[in-house]
Amino acid sequence: MAKRSKAEAKEYILKMAREHDVKFVWLWFTDILGILKSFAITVEELEGAMEEGMGFDGSSIEGFARIDESDMVAMPDPDTWQLLPWTPPEHRATARMFCDVLKPGGEPFEGDPRYVLKRNLKKAADLGYTFYVGPELEYFYFKDGNGTEFLDQGGYFDLTTHDAAIELRRDTVIQLEKMGIGVEYSHHEVADSQHEIDMRYTDALTMADNVMTYRLVVKEVALKNGVYATFMPKPVFGINGSGMHVHQSLFKGERNAFFDEKDSYHLSKEARSYIAGLLKHAPDITAICNQWVNSYKRLVPGYEAPVYLSWARRNRSDLVRVPEYRPGREKATRIEFRSPDPACNPYLCFSVMLAAGLDGIKNNLSAPTPTEENVYEMSAAELKKRNIGMLPGSLEEAIALTEKSKIVKEALGDHVFTSFIENKKKEWDEYRTQVTPWELKKYMPVM
Numbered sequence: 001m002a003k004r005s006k007a008e009a010k011e012y013i014l015k016m017a018r019e020h021d022v023k024f025v026w027l028w029f030t031d032i033l034g035i036l037k038s039f040a041i042t043v044e045e046l047e048g049a050m051e052e053g054m055g056f057d058g059s060s061i062e063g064f065a066r067i068d069e070s071d072m073v074a075m076p077d078p079d080t081w082q083l084l085p086w087t088p089p090e091h092r093a094t095a096r097m098f099c100d101v102l103k104p105g106g107e108p109f110e111g112d113p114r115y116v117l118k119r120n121l122k123k124a125a126d127l128g129y130t131f132y133v134g135p136e137l138e139y140f141y142f143k144d145g146n147g148t149e150f151l152d153q154g155g156y157f158d159l160t161t162h163d164a165a166i167e168l169r170r171d172t173v174i175q176l177e178k179m180g181i182g183v184e185y186s187h188h189e190v191a192d193s194q195h196e197i198d199m200r201y202t203d204a205l206t207m208a209d210n211v212m213t214y215r216l217v218v219k220e221v222a223l224k225n226g227v228y229a230t231f232m233p234k235p236v237f238g239i240n241g242s243g244m245h246v247h248q249s250l251f252k253g254e255r256n257a258f259f260d261e262k263d264s265y266h267l268s269k270e271a272r273s274y275i276a277g278l279l280k281h282a283p284d285i286t287a288i289c290n291q292w293v294n295s296y297k298r299l300v301p302g303y304e305a306p307v308y309l310s311w312a313r314r315n316r317s318d319l320v321r322v323p324e325y326r327p328g329r330e331k332a333t334r335i336e337f338r339s340p341d342p343a344c345n346p347y348l349c350f351s352v353m354l355a356a357g358l359d360g361i362k363n364n365l366s367a368p369t370p371t372e373e374n375v376y377e378m379s380a381a382e383l384k385k386r387n388i389g390m391l392p393g394s395l396e397e398a399i400a401l402t403e404k405s406k407i408v409k410e411a412l413g414d415h416v417f418t419s420f421i422e423n424k425k426k427e428w429d430e431y432r433t434q435v436t437p438w439e440l441k442k443y444m445p446v447m
Contacts, residue, residue, distance in 0.1 A: 009078035010050050016095075017043050020083055023092035027054060027074045028212070029099045030113050031062040032420050033291065034345025036212050038096075039074075050076055053102060058109075062423065072109060074099035080209055085178040086220050098209050110415040113347035117208055120351040120411055124358060129250040129257065131354050134184075134201035134334070135211060137342040138242035139218060140235055141165050141193050145228040148236050150193035164227070169195055172221045179217070181210050190304065191239040201247065204350045211346040233290070233341040234297035241298030241305060244342040246353065247323070249334040250274070259333040265313055265370075266325040266333055275320050275335055276367040277360020278353065279309050282319060282339065284405035285352040286391050287398035287424060288412075289340035293431045296394045298341060301376050306338045309389040310371040317375045319391070339391060348412060348420075355411035396428050 004012060016022070024040045027049070031037060039056060041049055052073075059070035076097040087094045101112035108115045124131050141164075143149040151165050169186045176183055182200030189196050197218070199210055215231055222229035234241035250257045250270065258271035267275075290299060298305050304317075311320035321336040340349050359365075368387070375388065392398040399421060402408050409417045 004078075006078070010047070013050065013078055013081045014047060016081065016083075017046060020093045020095075022083070022095050024094045025049075025076075026084070026094065026096040027076060027099050028080075028096055029074060029101055030212060030345065030347065032111065032113060032345065032348070032416055033062055033423065034113065034212075034343075034348070035062070036216060037061060040094075049074075050078065053099075055104075058101070062419075071104050073102040073104060073106070075102050082179045082213075085175050086217075086224065098212075110413050111419065113345055113416065114205075114208070116412055116416055117205055117347040117351050119413070120354050121204060124250070124354060127358065127361075128252050129358075130252075131204045131350070132201055132249050132251060132334075133204050133207045133350055134199065134247040135207065135340075135346070136196055136198045136243075136245045136247070137211065137214060137231065138189050138194060138196045138244070139229055139231045139342060140191070140242065141168060141195065141222060142228045142230065142235075145230075151227060152188075153192050164225070165193065165195055168221055168225055168227070168229075169197060171225075172197060172218055175217050175221060176214065179213060181213060189240070189242075191236070194240065194242065204354070208346040208350055215342070231342040233292065233295045233343055237297075242342050243298070243305060243338065244340045244344065244349075245336050245338045246340055246349070247334045247336045248353065248357075250357075251331075256331045256333050258335070259330045261330075265322055266330075267322065267335075270361050271333070271335065272367040273360040273363075273365050274357035275311055275360070276365035277357045277363075278320055278335075278337060279311060279367070280365060281352075281356035281359065281405070281407050282309055283389070283392055283398075283401050284408055285356055285402070286339065287395065287402040288352045288408065288420070289344050289349045290398065291344050291395075291420075291424065292341075293395050293427060295341050295343070296392075296398070299339065299391055299393070307391050307393075308375045308383070309391070310375050310386075311335075311367065312370045312372045318371060322370075348416070351411050352408055355407050359407055395424060395431075399424050399428065 022043050024042060025046055026038045026040050028036060028038050041054060053075035055073055057070050058072035076099050080098040082096055084094045084096055100114055101109040103109050121131055141151045173183045173186050184198045184200050186197040218229045258268055259266060260268040299307050301307055306319040310318045312318045313322045319339055321338060323336060325333060337353055392401055403421055
């Protein structure tokens, strides 16, 4: 289908607003941490907003602007118009649109994560590539937001009877599809009360918007049913944390650039170089893909989260996995990067993964020998012999690596890079000065 012109898109949206009796339009954007921000305009302001954008004060948004340069403009993206299906039927309808954040003069604001991703996608496009992703976001349901009491005691793919979470997942899928977000799977995950809904593969910008929408819809459906949903990477000690495994591929037109029929793994030279780039830069991009102190409580051996810099076809202990090729499905050839968690900023996460992979392609890097054995069971000597490194073990270690990374700085741009590092250092300082219940329990009786 041909893409609508700006005038056609505006007319279509105004027509939809009239037909569905829309009164309010939420304008959405994110700060550098991936926290969804929003303000509402009335439908009477919609036409003007699409022409000139809506001004707002950016000085209170994390990573945006200083007080003396706080004026910002939210420019709605007409391709992101959607009705919000959870609007009560007795009220007039509400819609939402994602926005690009601009400076008052109309030029893109370099601190806007959406713009960061657009810049990186432009670099891929200049090389002839379109970047497609399919993330799998895991999350937990708890009885309320004040604790971690489970709703169920199910396991991986379990179908449990009288399980409230089944209906929660069902309602969430329906709401997502009403908003134009395709869903492939929904199922129970490994841990008690842990679940996953997988969105259908699409281009990276659309998917980053979809991730932001997905997280809100999961929480909205839970809230309306009197329970709490969280994307916190590791909310409960001793069980699996929640990941966001990101399936990804590069296309040239209609051709999957990752596919090679003659290769033993059906991977092209470009795909293998992309994997090599991901593995090389994985430690440097970890602070972006796993941006919270709590993220590193998940990235430990023994709970299905990858910590070693290895890749393989079937092995789920590796950082990069290549799903099995199925004859006739060349377009589905992809690689899966397993370290990101669902609380990251998807715009920045997709940006640094793409930058790492493209660096591998540009520099013709060779992927190491795949590791089909269970990496978790290898001794330190065996890991050293195979030259298998590890991801950073804490936010502090991750920040130190990211701060030195030219690839990450170039991918994020100076503004976001500097603001992000500064924010994460503050978070680490705040965390390391806390006195935790574990310390009191461990040390008070003996000191």
